[in-house]
Amino acid sequence: MDKLFNLGNISDAERALMEKRKVDFSKIRSKFKNESRKDSKPTECLVCKQETPKFCNSHSMPASFLRNIAVEGKVHTTNKIIDMPLLGTEEGVNKIGTFKLICRDCDSKIFQEYEEPANYNNAPTDKMIAQIAMKNHLRSIGKRRDEISLYKNLNGLGQINNPFINGMLEVQTLDLNEYLRGFKKAKRAIEKNWENEYYLFFSEKLNYVVPLAFQGEISLHFDLDGNIINDVYNKSKKYIIQTIHISVFPLESTTIIMLFIDKNHKRYRRFYQQFNKLNLEQKLGVINFIIFSYAEDVFMSKKLHENYLKNENLQKVADLTSIQFFDGTKDGSNGLKNSFDLSNMNNIPNFLLIDVEKGS
Numbered sequence: 001m002d003k004l005f006n007l008g009n010i011s012d013a014e015r016a017l018m019e020k021r022k023v024d025f026s027k028i029r030s031k032f033k034n035e036s037r038k039d040s041k042p043t044e045c046l047v048c049k050q051e052t053p054k055f056c057n058s059h060s061m062p063a064s065f066l067r068n069i070a071v072e073g074k075v076h077t078t079n080k081i082i083d084m085p086l087l088g089t090e091e092g093v094n095k096i097g098t099f100k101l102i103c104r105d106c107d108s109k110i111f112q113e114y115e116e117p118a119n120y121n122n123a124p125t126d127k128m129i130a131q132i133a134m135k136n137h138l139r140s141i142g143k144r145r146d147e148i149s150l151y152k153n154l155n156g157l158g159q160i161n162n163p164f165i166n167g168m169l170e171v172q173t174l175d176l177n178e179y180l181r182g183f184k185k186a187k188r189a190i191e192k193n194w195e196n197e198y199y200l201f202f203s204e205k206l207n208y209v210v211p212l213a214f215q216g217e218i219s220l221h222f223d224l225d226g227n228i229i230n231d232v233y234n235k236s237k238k239y240i241i242q243t244i245h246i247s248v249f250p251l252e253s254t255t256i257i258m259l260f261i262d263k264n265h266k267r268y269r270r271f272y273q274q275f276n277k278l279n280l281e282q283k284l285g286v287i288n289f290i291i292f293s294y295a296e297d298v299f300m301s302k303k304l305h306e307n308y309l310k311n312e313n314l315q316k317v318a319d320l321t322s323i324q325f326f327d328g329t330k331d332g333s334n335g336l337k338n339s340f341d342l343s344n345m346n347n348i349p350n351f352l353l354i355d356v357e358k359g360s
C-alpha cells in the first residue's frame with residue numbers, strides 16, 4: 001500500500017489500475033450510498049433528543065460564507081481538481097456537505113453566532129469556537145455513520161473480503177465514539193458557557209476574499225518536522241484520534257481563518273509551536289496544503305482561473321485524499337510524510353494568497 005502513495009514513482013500501469021479501482025469503488029459506493037444513508041439516520045435529534053423529528057439537511061459549510069465566492073449560486077468541489085469519474089465538479093451552495101442528525105429547530109439555533117458574518121467584526125468568542133467544533137463533530141459523526149452502514153451493506157453482499165471490512169468497521173466505530181464524545185463536550189461547553197475549552201492558536205482576518213471555503217476537523221498524521229501526531233497504525237482501543245479544526249470563511253470583503261484544537265489534544269503541542277514560528281505567508285501555505293492533502297469538502301470559486309485548478313502538483317496532493325478514501329483505510333502515512341514539508345507545500349498554488357476579485 002505504501003508504494004501507492006509514493007506518487008512520484010508510480011508507473012503508468014499502476015496509475016491505470018488505481019484509476020480503475022477508484023471507478024469501481026465509486027460505482028459500488030454510489031449504488032449503496034442512498035440505501036446506507038437511510039439505515040444510518042438516527043431515531044432522535046442528537047441535540048434536543050426529540051424523537052423522530054423532521055430532520056434538517058444541515059450544512060457543514062454555511063451558505064452565508066459560500067455565497068461570497070459563488071458564481072450563480074455554485075462553487076467548485078475538490079473533484080474539479082482530481083476529476084474522478086462519476087462525481088460532479090460543482091455544487092449549489094445550498095446543497096453542500098449535508099448531514100441529517102438534528103432537527104430543524106436545533107439547526108436554526110445552535111450555530112447562530114458563528115454563522116453570523118457580523119460577529120467577525122470582533123475576535124471570535126468561546127461560544128463561536130465551540131459551535132464550530134460541534135458542527136465539525138456532527139459532520140464527522142454523519143460521515144462515519146454513513147460509512148459504517150455502507151460497509152455493513154457491502155459486507156452482507158460479500159463485495160469485498162470480510163476481514164478487511166470488519167477491520168474497517170472496528171476503526172470506524174472507534175472514530176465514531178470519539179466524535180460523539182467531542183460533540184457532547186462541545187454541546188456542554190456552549191450550554192454552560194465554558195471558557196478556554198479549545199485552544200485557538202491561529203486567528204487571522206485577511207483584507208481580501210480568498211477563492212476557497214473550508215470548515216472541518218482533520219486528524220493530522222505528522223507535524224512540520226515529520227513527527228507523528230496521529231499514529232494510524234496504532235489499533236489500540238485506548239488510542240484516540242486527535243483532530244485539528246480548520247476554518248476558512250470568505251466574508252464580503254475579508255476572509256477569516258482560524259485553527260484550533262481541543263485543549264486536551266496535547267499531541268498537537270509540537271505542531272502549533274512549529275506553526276507559530278512561521279511568518280503569515282508560510283502559515284497560510286501550511287493551512288492550504290493541509291486542506292488539500294487531507295480534506296474532501298473543499299469548495300472553490302468558479303472565478304478562479306483554470307490554470308490553478310489544473311496544476312499538476314495540486315492534482316497529486318488532492319489525489320491523496322481520494323486514495324485514502326477509496327481504499328477505505330487511513331494508511332499511506334509514508335507518502336504523506338514524504339510530501340509533508342515546506343518545500344512541497346510551496347509546489348502547489350496557495351489559494352489563501354489569492355484575491356478572488358483579482359483572480360491572482
Ligand SMILES: [Zn+2]
Pocket residue numbers: 045046047048049050053102103104105106107
Ligand atoms: Zn433538536
